[in-house]
Amino acid sequence: MSLLELRDVEVVYQRQGRPPVRAVAGASLTVDAGQIVGLVGETGCGKSSLARAAVGLVAPSAGEVWFDGRPLRALGRRSRDHREARVQMVFQNPFSSLNPRRRVGAQIADGLSILGGLSRSARNRQVGELLERVGLPPSAADRYPHEYSGGQRQRIAIARALAAEPAVVVLDEPLSALDASVQAQVANLLSRLSRELGVGMLLISHDLAIVRHVAQRTAVMYLGLVVESAPTRPLWEMPLHPYTEALIGSIPHADGAGRLPDPLAGEIPDPARPPHGCRFHPRCPYAFDRCRVESPPLVTAAPAREVACWLHEPGGELAPPSRRAQPVS
Amino acid sequence: MSDLLDVRDLRVELPGPRGPMPVVDGVSFSVRPGEVFGVAGESGSGKTMTALALLGLLPRDAAVGGEALLEGQDLLRLRGADLREVRGRQVAMVFQDPLTSLHPMLTIEQQLTEHVRSHLHVSAAAARARAVELLTEVRMPDPAGSLRAYPHQFSGGMRQRIAIAIALACEPRLLIADEPTTALDVTVQAGILRLLDGLRRTQSLAVILITHDLGVLSSLADQVTVMYAGRVVESGPTGEVLPRPRHPYTRGLLDSLPHPEAAEDDPLRPIAGAPPSPSDRPAGCAFHPRCLYAVDACRSEVPDLVAVAAGRRLACPVDPLAAGEAAVG
Numbered sequence A: 001m002s003l004l005e006l007r008d009v010e011v012v013y014q015r016q017g018r019p020p021v022r023a024v025a026g027a028s029l030t031v032d033a034g035q036i037v038g039l040v041g042e043t044g045c046g047k048s049s050l051a052r053a054a055v056g057l058v059a060p061s062a063g064e065v066w067f068d069g070r071p072l073r074a075l076g077r078r079s080r081d082h083r084e085a086r087v088q089m090v091f092q093n094p095f096s097s098l099n100p101r102r103r104v105g106a107q108i109a110d111g112l113s114i115l116g117g118l119s120r121s122a123r124n125r126q127v128g129e130l131l132e133r134v135g136l137p138p139s140a141a142d143r144y145p146h147e148y149s150g151g152q153r154q155r156i157a158i159a160r161a162l163a164a165e166p167a168v169v170v171l172d173e174p175l176s177a178l179d180a181s182v183q184a185q186v187a188n189l190l191s192r193l194s195r196e197l198g199v200g201m202l203l204i205s206h207d208l209a210i211v212r213h214v215a216q217r218t219a220v221m222y223l224g225l226v227v228e229s230a231p232t233r234p235l236w237e238m239p240l241h242p243y244t245e246a247l248i249g250s251i252p253h254a255d256g257a258g259r260l261p262d263p264l265a266g267e268i269p270d271p272a273r274p275p276h277g278c279r280f281h282p283r284c285p286y287a288f289d290r291c292r293v294e295s296p297p298l299v300t301a302a303p304a305r306e307v308a309c310w311l312h313e314p315g316g317e318l319a320p321p322s323r324r325a326q327p328v329s
Numbered sequence B: 001m002s003d004l005l006d007v008r009d010l011r012v013e014l015p016g017p018r019g020p021m022p023v024v025d026g027v028s029f030s031v032r033p034g035e036v037f038g039v040a041g042e043s044g045s046g047k048t049m050t051a052l053a054l055l056g057l058l059p060r061d062a063a064v065g066g067e068a069l070l071e072g073q074d075l076l077r078l079r080g081a082d083l084r085e086v087r088g089r090q091v092a093m094v095f096q097d098p099l100t101s102l103h104p105m106l107t108i109e110q111q112l113t114e115h116v117r118s119h120l121h122v123s124a125a126a127a128r129a130r131a132v133e134l135l136t137e138v139r140m141p142d143p144a145g146s147l148r149a150y151p152h153q154f155s156g157g158m159r160q161r162i163a164i165a166i167a168l169a170c171e172p173r174l175l176i177a178d179e180p181t182t183a184l185d186v187t188v189q190a191g192i193l194r195l196l197d198g199l200r201r202t203q204s205l206a207v208i209l210i211t212h213d214l215g216v217l218s219s220l221a222d223q224v225t226v227m228y229a230g231r232v233v234e235s236g237p238t239g240e241v242l243p244r245p246r247h248p249y250t251r252g253l254l255d256s257l258p259h260p261e262a263a264e265d266d267p268l269r270p271i272a273g274a275p276p277s278p279s280d281r282p283a284g285c286a287f288h289p290r291c292l293y294a295v296d297a298c299r300s301e302v303p304d305l306v307a308v309a310a311g312r313r314l315a316c317p318v319d320p321l322a323a324g325e326a327a328v329g
Helices: A047-055 A082-086 A104-115 A120-133 A138-142 A150-163 A180-197 A208-214 A232-237 A242-249 A289-293 B047-054 B080-089 B108-120 B124-137 B156-168 B186-203 B214-220 B248-255
Strands: A004-015 A018-031 A036-040 A062-067 A087-090 A168-172 A200-205 A217-222 A225-231 A299-302 A305-307 B005-016 B019-031 B036-040 B063-070 B091-094 B174-178 B206-211 B223-228 B231-237 B306-309 B312-314
Touching: A004 A047, A018 A036, A018 A047, A018 A062, A018 A200, A036 A047, A036 A180, A036 A208, A047 A087, A047 A168, A047 A200, A082 A087, A082 A104, A087 A150, A104 A120, A104 A138, A104 A150, A120 A138, A120 A150, A150 A168, A150 A180, A180 A200, A180 A208, A180 B248, A200 A208, A208 A217, A208 A232, A217 A232, A217 A242, A225 A232, A225 A242, A242 B186, B005 B047, B019 B047, B019 B063, B019 B223, B019 B231, B036 B047, B036 B186, B036 B214, B047 B063, B047 B174, B047 B206, B080 B091, B080 B108, B091 B156, B108 B124, B108 B156, B124 B156, B156 B186, B174 B186, B186 B206, B186 B214, B206 B214, B223 B248, B231 B248
Parallel strands: A018 A225, A036 A200, A036 A217, A087 A168, A168 A200, B036 B206, B036 B223, B091 B174, B174 B206
Antiparallel strands: A004 A018, A004 A062, A217 A225, A225 A305, A299 A305, B005 B019, B005 B063, B223 B231, B231 B312, B306 B312
8 A cells, every 4th residue: 555645536626607627637646655756747737736635735526535544634724633744745936835034944843843742942953954954054944035045945845844754745846946957956855855764755847857867656647637657767768658758759858969859739628628538639649539539547558557548458568659559541 | 141140248237235236247149140049047147138138128227338239230229219120120039928928908919910010010901911921920720810819818838929920020130039938838848949940940030049948959059158147158059069068067057957868766966056146246257166177266267258169169267178078978
């Protein structure tokens, strides 16, 4: 049993006078202790909604979120059971997720107080240790967030999440507001923390390339569904889903070769009115008749490799979509 | 072919808490027709201020020095009607976020034809025909139908196409694109890069492409200039600079990027520290506190940008990467 398990989670947003939006349309995902799982996809694919459901910030309208062997209740008015505080979240923008008017140390100590029973000196010592763990001096506790750059603020936000001794941290685009040289520092910090502390991480990102360096497992979302999930390396070496293939193909390489990346035809459809059949079929270069009428389930195509595409069947020969596709007559 | 734009010793100073801050500090470059000239750098490197200076869009309290000759006419000296005539007719700009650069309450037709009519003095019918032509050129689906719509009805990628159409309305010679794809998903970004590439090939449009993303730069730019703390540290043909960087900062920036062919779990190699703020630049070479190769002279003397090979310039007298073995790999 995994530490964090999302089973067929659906997140539906009701809208006045308009059809509801199924932002997450039945997604399943697991995160183990000490494992970093990357969740990638483009704007509007539902990855942030799935992240919010994973920590209980929104209640799934169907499906279940299990944490440490128990169902995780969504946050309500009442404060949470302490056991559930062991799922923490880090947000994209450290300029808005930290309180500008409180000292860094006080904000980190909030997390410690959940655990309770600490004297003031013990708390100060722990705040200092947490700051050092994320690569900041303990003296940072007495300062305010505005005294720090974006990368340092994201380190502070990570320290705050770690204060509650979480088993799982969900990070929603924690790297995308940072400059390249700083982004790499924070990415390496995440790898080190998950290794040293055994924390499981769900890393949400639109940047596949950075996820590749950090995550052991990668899940790809398209229009509310997980379309492919696999250990990171085989996923890159041979993407099975045509959408994963397109995502990887559209990443520009900084090698000076002057190669233009390949665009993906069409636009992401309105999640309130998804296409019939496979949600990707209108943009898929390999789509055939079945794709237009029947939605493919997420099946295990090979050990640890899951894909939702009619080109692949359980136990079939693993091959890239172009080889599995019928030649167009 | 002779140069279209020749920028010499451009300086921009903004008022700071402790006197004027040089945000652009002696930048020189030239751009030929049909060339994509890439400017790379992290936040605060002065790349956007360089672009704004060329368009006369700097804040009022900024002090500008040097010259920027567009076919002999100094853009930095233009005022009032002369400036408006050049801006839009000869030089146009595309910004990062089309949601803020497009007017939310005007239809696409109003925004496109206003520009065409004010500069080209044509009839309403002719302006409308030109608007359809422009939208076709940027490959908008249903160009005539889009004219009646408002910006919010389009996706980010389509909005950026519209912004490019407006910029192209009066057939400018030079397009300044400041992070034109940063707000877009990778699959959409690939389409915009192909569009810009097509425009410079078919219309010999010169493009100044400002981006923090060396991958984007690599796929489109013929020349690259790397900025750090307001100064150019390295420049040359993209196909030579990116595979064989000579400045330690360029090298560090490339090393910190996720590499598409890197081994799994290979940690990223970030540059230690963070870029200095314009009000607090170190003496000597601004990069020396983060540089692995810094010697005593780097701490006191600002290095000049000098020619080191055909078409290549470098602001690093130490030149630790001069030997061939420094290729990125």
